[in-house]
Amino acid sequence: MKNFAAACALLTALVVATPGCYKTLDNRSRAGVPFKKDKIGGQYERTLDQVQTATRKVLQFNGTLVSDDVIGRVLVGKVDTRTVYVKLIEVEPNLTAVTVQVRTRGGLSDLDLAAEIDKQIALNLK
Numbered sequence: 295m296k297n298f299a300a301a302c303a304l305l306t307a308l309v310v311a312t313p314g315c316y317k318t319l320d321n322r323s324r325a326g327v328p329f330k331k332d333k334i335g336g337q338y339e340r341t342l343d344q345v346q347t348a349t350r351k352v353l354q355f356n357g358t359l360v361s362d363d364v365i366g367r368v369l370v371g372k373v374d375t376r377t378v379y380v381k382l383i384e385v386e387p388n389l390t391a392v393t394v395q396v397r398t399r400g401g402l403s404d405l406d407l408a409a410e411i412d413k414q415i416a417l418n419l420k
Contacts, residue, residue: 296312296330299364311312311333314327314328315327315328316328316332316397316401318395318397319333319368319379319380319381319393320361320363320366320368320370320379320381321366321383324397324401325401326397326400326401326402327401327402327403330402330403331403331405332395332396332397332403332404332405332408333389333393333394333408334394334405334408334409334412335392335393335394335407335412336391336392336412336415336416337385337389337391337392338389338390338392338416338419339388339389340388340390340419341387341388341390342344342366342367342382342384343388343393344390344405344419345382345415345419346369346386347350347365348415348418348419349356349380349382349392349415350362350369351418352414352415353371353380353420354371354409355372355414356371356373356378356414357371357372357373357374358371358372358417359371359379360377363375364387366381367382368380368381368382369382373396373407373411374419375398376396376397376398376404376406376407377387377396377397378394378395378396378407378411379394379395379396379397380392380393380394380395380411380415381395392411392412392415394408394411394412394415395408396408396411403419
């Protein structure tokens with residue numbers, strides 16, 4: 295009975311400690327902590343092309359631009375050891391929604407960097 299209880303406790307601890315998978319903004323699954331808030335969004339009264347240009351500048355200024363999906367409107371960059379995903383959605387012809395997602399190499403979220411990237415995008419639109 296003691297062995298069964300110890301095995302159940304060990305199995306429960308293993309399930310809780312093992313990270314799961316999270317969805318990125320470019321619809322891919324990555325290993326990491328799935329239930330952490332990792333996205334910040336905003337809307338800007340600018341055209342999609344203006345916001346995309348500002349996003350490219352911000353990602354290149356802070357790190358490197360890894361991927362630029364023109365069809366899906368998702369830009370991926372690396373800032374230090376973090377991966378930054380930025381998704382752009384045209385709500386109206388002169389209104390663009392921006393969602394920024396940042397994850398560390400270990401799969402944890404970094405909301406502070408996501409907020410900073412979002413703020414820099416807004417400042418580059420002025």
